[in-house]
Amino acid sequence: MGIDLSLIWAVIIIFGVMMYVVMDGFDLGIGILFPFVRDRGERDLMMNTVAPVWDGNETWLVLGGAGLFAAFPMAYSVVLSALYLPIVLMLIGLIFRGVAFEFRFKAKLSRQHLWDKAFIGGSLAATFFQGVTLGAFIDGLAVENRVYVGGALDWLTPFSVFCGLALIVAYALLGCTWLIMKTEGRLQRQMHDLGSPLVWALLAVTGIVSLWTPLAHPAIAERWFSLPNLFWFLPVPLLVLLCTFALLRAIHRNAHYAPFVLTLALIFLGYSGLGISLWPHIIPPAVSIWDAAAPPQSQGFALVGALFIIPFILMYTAWSYYVFRGKVTPDQGYH
Amino acid sequence: MFGLDALELARIQFAFTVSFHIIFPAITIGLASYLAVLEGLWLKSGEEVYRDLYHFWSKIFAVNFGMGVVSGLVMAYQFGTNWSAFSDFAGAVTGPLLTYEVLTAFFLEAGFLGVMLFGWNRVGPGLHFLSTLMVALGTLLSTFWILASNSWMHTPQGYEILDGRVVPVDWLAVIFNPSFPYRLAHMATAAFLATAFFVGASAAWHLLRGRDTPPIRKMLSMAMWMALLVAPLQAFIGDLHGLDTLRHQPAKIAAVEGHWDNSSGEPTPLILVGWPDMAREETRFKVEIPYLGSLILTHSLDEQVPALKEFPPEDRPNSLVVFWSFRLMVALGLLMILTGVWSLWLRWRGRLYQTRPFLHLCLWMGPAGLLAILAGWFTTEVGRQPWVVYGLLRTADAVSGHGALQMGVTLALFVVVYCAIFGVGISYVLRLVRKGPVSAEGRLPSPGGPGQPRTPARPLSAPDEGLDESVASDALHGRN
Numbered sequence: 001m002g003i004d005l006s007l008i009w010a011v012i013i014i015f016g017v018m019m020y021v022v023m024d025g026f027d028l029g030i031g032i033l034f035p036f037v038r039d040r041g042e043r044d045l046m047m048n049t050v051a052p053v054w055d056g057n058e059t060w061l062v063l064g065g066a067g068l069f070a071a072f073p074m075a076y077s078v079v080l081s082a083l084y085l086p087i088v089l090m091l092i093g094l095i096f097r098g099v100a101f102e103f104r105f106k107a108k109l110s111r112q113h114l115w116d117k118a119f120i121g122g123s124l125a126a127t128f129f130q131g132v133t134l135g136a137f138i139d140g141l142a143v144e145n146r147v148y149v150g151g152a153l154d155w156l157t158p159f160s161v162f163c164g165l166a167l168i169v170a171y172a173l174l175g176c177t178w179l180i181m182k183t184e185g186r187l188q189r190q191m192h193d194l195g196s197p198l199v200w201a202l203l204a205v206t207g208i209v210s211l212w213t214p215l216a217h218p219a220i221a222e223r224w225f226s227l228p229n230l231f232w233f234l235p236v237p238l239l240v241l242l243c244t245f246a247l248l249r250a251i252h253r254n255a256h257y258a259p260f261v262l263t264l265a266l267i268f269l270g271y272s273g274l275g276i277s278l279w280p281h282i283i284p285p286a287v288s289i290w291d292a293a294a295p296p297q298s299q300g301f302a303l304v305g306a307l308f309i310i311p312f313i314l315m316y317t318a319w320s321y322y323v324f325r326g327k328v329t330p331d332q333g334y335h
Numbered sequence: 336m337f338g339l340d341a342l343e344l345a346r347i348q349f350a351f352t353v354s355f356h357i358i359f360p361a362i363t364i365g366l367a368s369y370l371a372v373l374e375g376l377w378l379k380s381g382e383e384v385y386r387d388l389y390h391f392w393s394k395i396f397a398v399n400f401g402m403g404v405v406s407g408l409v410m411a412y413q414f415g416t417n418w419s420a421f422s423d424f425a426g427a428v429t430g431p432l433l434t435y436e437v438l439t440a441f442f443l444e445a446g447f448l449g450v451m452l453f454g455w456n457r458v459g460p461g462l463h464f465l466s467t468l469m470v471a472l473g474t475l476l477s478t479f480w481i482l483a484s485n486s487w488m489h490t491p492q493g494y495e496i497l498d499g500r501v502v503p504v505d506w507l508a509v510i511f512n513p514s515f516p517y518r519l520a521h522m523a524t525a526a527f528l529a530t531a532f533f534v535g536a537s538a539a540w541h542l543l544r545g546r547d548t549p550p551i552r553k554m555l556s557m558a559m560w561m562a563l564l565v566a567p568l569q570a571f572i573g574d575l576h577g578l579d580t581l582r583h584q585p586a587k588i589a590a591v592e593g594h595w596d597n598s599s600g601e602p603t604p605l606i607l608v609g610w611p612d613m614a615r616e617e618t619r620f621k622v623e624i625p626y627l628g629s630l631i632l633t634h635s636l637d638e639q640v641p642a643l644k645e646f647p648p649e650d651r652p653n654s655l656v657v658f659w660s661f662r663l664m665v666a667l668g669l670l671m672i673l674t675g676v677w678s679l680w681l682r683w684r685g686r687l688y689q690t691r692p693f694l695h696l697c698l699w700m701g702p703a704g705l706l707a708i709l710a711g712w713f714t715t716e717v718g719r720q721p722w723v724v725y726g727l728l729r730t731a732d733a734v735s736g737h738g739a740l741q742m743g744v745t746l747a748l749f750v751v752v753y754c755a756i757f758g759v760g761i762s763y764v765l766r767l768v769r770k771g772p773v774s775a776e777g778r779l780p781s782p783g784g785p786g787q788p789r790t791p792a793r794p795l796s797a798p799d800e801g802l803d804e805s806v807a808s809d810a811l812h813g814r815n
Contacts, residue, residue, distance in 0.1 A: 058408070059441055065411045070434040073426020080415030080422075081735035087416055088745050091409050092752050098405050099756045106763070106801050146423055152741050294427045295502045302431035309438040 005299040009071035010282070010289045012306060013064055018271055020060035022174075022264060027054040029175020031097060031123020032168055034116065036194060040109075042187045043116065045330055047101065049182040052324045054101065056317055058094065063313075070302040074146050074292040075282040082141045082148040083133050083155050090129035097122030127171050128164040132156075135163030138213060138278070140285040159212060166205035170267060173198040177259035180251075182328050195251040195259060203244050206270060210237070213277060219285060220277045233276055240269050344742035345417045345734050348749060350716075352409055354709055355753050359403030361708055364478060364523065365530020366396040367471040369557075370451075374467050378460055383774070384549045390455075391550070391772035392534075395764055397452050397797035402760045406753075411437065417742075421723055421733035425501045428494060428509055429484050436480035443473030452797045478523055486515035488724050489715070490583045501727070513583055517576035518715075524569045525711065528671060529704025531561035536701025537768045539694040550772040552688050555697070559687070563675035570668055574631075580718075581632055584725060585641035587718035590654040591661045592628055593618035595643045603628035603640040608662070611654035616644060618654070652720045656713065664710035667703045674700055767798055 027050040037043055069076040080087060100118035107115050136155035141148055176198055179191040214221035224233055243265045250258035282289045293299065339347070370393055377385035414422045414429070422429070450458060450466040458466075493508025494501045503509050535558030541551045581588045589595075593611040594603055595618065605628040609621030632640045643651050674696060681687040719725055723733040 062408060062411050062437055063441065065415075066430070066434040066437040069414065069422065069426055070430035073430050074423050076415045076426060076430070077419035077422035077735075080412060081417075081419035081737070084416045084735070084737060085741065085745070087412060088748070091412060092748060094408065095405055095752060095756060099760070102401065103759060103763070108801065148419070148736070152738055294430060295497070297503045297506070298427040298431050301503070301506055302434045305431075305435050305438045309442050313441055 005296055005303065006071070006289045006293040008303065009067065009293075009299055010280070012310070013067050013071065014275065016060050016064040016067060018268070020057070020064060021271065022267060023053075023057035023060065025171045025267065026050070026174040026178040026260075027057055028097070028123045028127050029171040029173070029178065031119050031175075032127060032172045033175050033179070033191075033194070034120045034123070037187065037190065040112070041330060042190075045183060045187055045328060046179060047104070049179060049328045051101075053317075053320055054098075056320060058098070059313065061094075063310075067302070067306065071294055071299050072282055072289065072292040073294050075287070075289075078141060078143055078146070078148045078283050078287070078292075079137065082150060083136055085152070086129040086132045086136065086155055086160075090126050090133065093122045093125030093127075093129060095122070097126055124168065127168050131164035131167030132160045134167065134274075135160030138163070138274070138284060139216070141283055143283060143287060159216065162205075162212070163209065166209055169198065169201045169205050170270070173202050173263050174260075174267065177263045181257050181260045184327055184329070192251065192254065196248060199244060199247050199251070202266070206240065206266075210273065217277075217285070223277060236269055236273050236276065240266065243269065339739065339743075341737055341739045341742050342731055342734050344739060344746055345737070346730070348742065348746045349413060349417060350713075351746070352406070352413060352749055352753070354712075355757060356403070356406040356410055357708060357712065358705055359399055359406060360474075360477070361526040361529050361705060362399050362533060363396065363403050364474045364526035365528075365533075366392055366399065367467075367474045368527065369530060369534065370396060371464075371467045371471040372557075374464050378464055384553050387550045387772045387774050388553060393452060394798035394800075395767050398760065398764055398767065400448070402757060406757065409749075417735055417737070418723070418733050419735040421728060423500065424728050424733070425488070425724055428487060428491075428501050428503050431503075432480055432484035432487070432510070436477050436484070439473060439476045439480060443470055443477075447473070475523060478526070479519060482519045482522055483510045483512075483515055486518045487512050489518075489719055490514040491724055491727060496727075501724075514576075514579055517572070517579045520572050521569070521576045521711070522708075524565060524572055525704065525708050527561065528565055528569055529708055531558045531565070532671065532674075532697075532700050532704040533702075534558045535562065535697045536699075539697035539701075540769070541771050542688055543691065543694050543698065546771060547688060548772075548774075550774070554772075555688065556682075558697075559675060559678035559682070562671055563679050566668065566671040566675050570672065573668070577632065580715075581641070584718065586643070586646045586650060587652055587657070587715075588632065589641045589643045589646070590652045590657045590718055591714060592632075592640055593621070593654050593658045594628065594640055597639045597642040597645065600639075602626050602637050603632070603642075605631065606658075609658070611658045613651070613654060618658075650721065652718045657718045660710045660713040660717070664707045664714060667707040667710070670700065671703060671707075767800055770800060 030046050030050055034043060034046065037046060065076075068079075096118045100115045100122060104112055104115035104119060132155060136157070139157060139159060142150035142154070173195075176191045176194050180188055180195065183191070214224055223229060243262050247259055247262040247266070250262060278284055280288045280290070282292050370389060373385050373389045373392070376382070377389060411433070414433075447466040447469040450463065451470050454463055454466065487509055490513040491501075492512050493505040493510075494503050496502070534554050538551050538555035538558065541548075542555065577588070590611070592603070593606045593609050595616055597603075602625070604623040604625045606618055606621045606623045609618040609623075611618045626636055628640050629635060629638055643654060677693060677696070678687060681690050681693055687693075721729050721731065723730040
């Protein structure tokens with residue numbers, strides 16, 4: 001077998017999920033930061049910074065789900081049924097958030113606060129349960145004969161709840177630095193003041209998750225701390241510290257673009273760390289991408305379409321960000 | 336939970352979410368093609384009425400499309416969350432087909448939807464028309480993939496079973512399985528008809544309130560030509576689909592007919608109404624016409640239609656449900672044909688736009704197409720039971736191992752959230768309908784661009800009408 005289709009599909013799905021985390025991350029972050037901004041005009045402005053792009057961001061979530069179904073049906077069936085409740089709650093959060101986004105602009109001013117609450121609640125719920133899902137996934141799922149055999153609430157652990165809270169911090173920082181980049185004046189100053197506390201909070205939760213994970217999972221500790229792995233992977237935590245330092249400096253000197261770029265780098269590093277811990281398992285702790293793979297006929301057939309369409313989606317995404325580049329001011333709207 | 340077990344709750348949950356979802360794509364498919372026709376007629380004739388109608392319906396199309404995307408998000412995950420054994424068993428076939436559906440939809444959204452909704456004054460008429468055509472084509476391509484996947488579950492072929500799971504061996508055979516062409520034609524036509532009756536009801540509503548304008552008349556006229564020509568065509572396609580089902584899923588036909596016993600050797604009557612009783616193995620209180628069942632289904636006067644008792648009890652679909660859902664669909668179809676014929680008579684007499692009883696009928700027939708679609712899907716899906724992949728995997732073996740409490744709670748959540756969210760969405764669509772077409776809308780500059788207060792860029796931002804009756808946001812925008 002010349003081409004490892006499972007490997008190609010794993011790369012596509014890992015890429016898709018990363019695109020999702022990065023892109024939906026900052027627009028969910030806007031919803032998380034909403035309670036910190038009381039002024040109606042500034043809330044409008046916050047939404048307008050993501051309005052042209054937010055629905056495209058969720059494209060990657062659907063694509064990730066469909067790709068997982070096509071290429072790794074066993075992982076799709078086990079992971080989704082094991083994490084049933086957090087995933088359903090996440091989807092409901094996303095529905096609320098999405099619809100509130102649109103109808104807030106169409107509602108009477110007297111009713112706008114209801115849609116604001118739906119937007120905040122939906123964003124928080126979607127983020128929290130994404131984090132819980134991730135935490136439960138890292139903890140591993142009980143699988144026998146290709147079927148999930150754990151309980152309905154196995155996902156609910158201190159670690160998964162902590163991951164949910166950690167992701168809220170991460171997305172809040174993404175949203176905060178996005179707004180520093182996209183706005184000016186009072187809103188930008190407010191975000192600027194929120195920036196440093198959020199960076200410290202993110203450093204703290206990242207540190208705790210990074211220690212908790214290997215302590216709870218000897219296999220992951222082995223992956224990181226055995227030689228020579230340690231030397232290969234050491235750059236990841238070092239770069240995290242470096243980026244955090246640079247990020248604090250950038251916020252301190254009032255940079256507009258650097259904070260967002262450095263936060264993206266931090267998210268990417270965290271994601272890489274996760275990849276290092278789990279690879280090549282698509283259902284931790286024991287099922288690899290090759291164990292869960294669809295037959296090559298299926299992976300190959302779906303790959304033809306994916307390789308044809310994904311470049312178009314990427315080009316369109318880049319183009320829409322390019323069109324709406326620059327600062328958003330109060331007299332512009334994309335609703 | 337209410338005496339229902341986890342399997343029943345999982346089935347109800349899927350039926351609920353997919354029934355809510357299908358309304359939006361059905362109207363999306365129909366409106367996309369309607370918009371393509373309107374724009375083509377505008378470019379060809381230059382009559383303003385077509386342009387006004389294009390702008391009116393494109394806003395409704397946009398909101399509807401947005402609702403479809405949101406409700407579809409749940410569907411993309413539900414196979415894994417609720418039907419994990421099915422996903423593992425048949426994912427090698429279903430997964431790639433659904434992936435193609437998703438990719439097609441995104442390709443369409445990425446490439447052409449933006450130009451179609453927001454590019455009227457920004458690109459040339461030729462390019463804009465091309466975009467509308469591509470969007471219409473895209474909705475039909477999405478239909479193609481989703482129905483290929485569904486039809487394969489009814490009439491699977493082109494696969495082998497390896498280690499207890501499906502492996503595709505011939506993709507052309509998988510996609511073009513025996514029931515696929517009929518199902519695709521039946522569903523696409525149903526979407527067109529449902530849209531036509533929705534458009535017709537909108538026109539009737541305005542006419543009944545005395546808003547007798549050329550665009551409103553044109554809406555009713557076009558909708559009634561569709562009813563006259565396409566409703567009978569749909570009956571013909573439905574007949575072919577039924578004959579195909581008789582070949583491949585005889586138990587479904589027996590259940591639809593409420594026909595239990597062939598031991599007498601007599602030709603099969605057609606039961607008009609009755610109460611199929613699964614426990615008693617008979618259809619009670621029935622009113623039947625002799626020979627007609629044989630005539631319709633075998634096109635002969637002596638051949639028998641399959642009877643339910645020929646199948647073991649554990650292989651029989653619930654006759655009570657499909658018997659009545661099928662009759663509801665057929666009755667609605669006959670009403671549609673009747674509406675079309677009446678419209679021709681009134682058109683000939685020159686009273687199409689003034690006859691109030693007829694306009695009232697059109698108004699009430701507004702949801703008829705959507706109801707018929709739901710009734711039809713209930714017939715075919717309940718009729719496939721007890722199988723999820725016909726003859727290969729039973730529904731009871733396909734479900735995830737969740738408890739009844741868990742399924743009940745999530746079902747309640749979905750019901751509450753869907754009714755709230757899509758209730759608002761649907762009422763917003765109806766509000767847009769009530770506002771009616773605005774003349775010369777297409778001549779106004781498109782909103783947005785440098786120095787403009789508002790640049791719409793997503794489907795749901797295409798209309799800027801407010802959500803509530805006294806509309807503050809419109810006043811804010813200085814419109815209306």
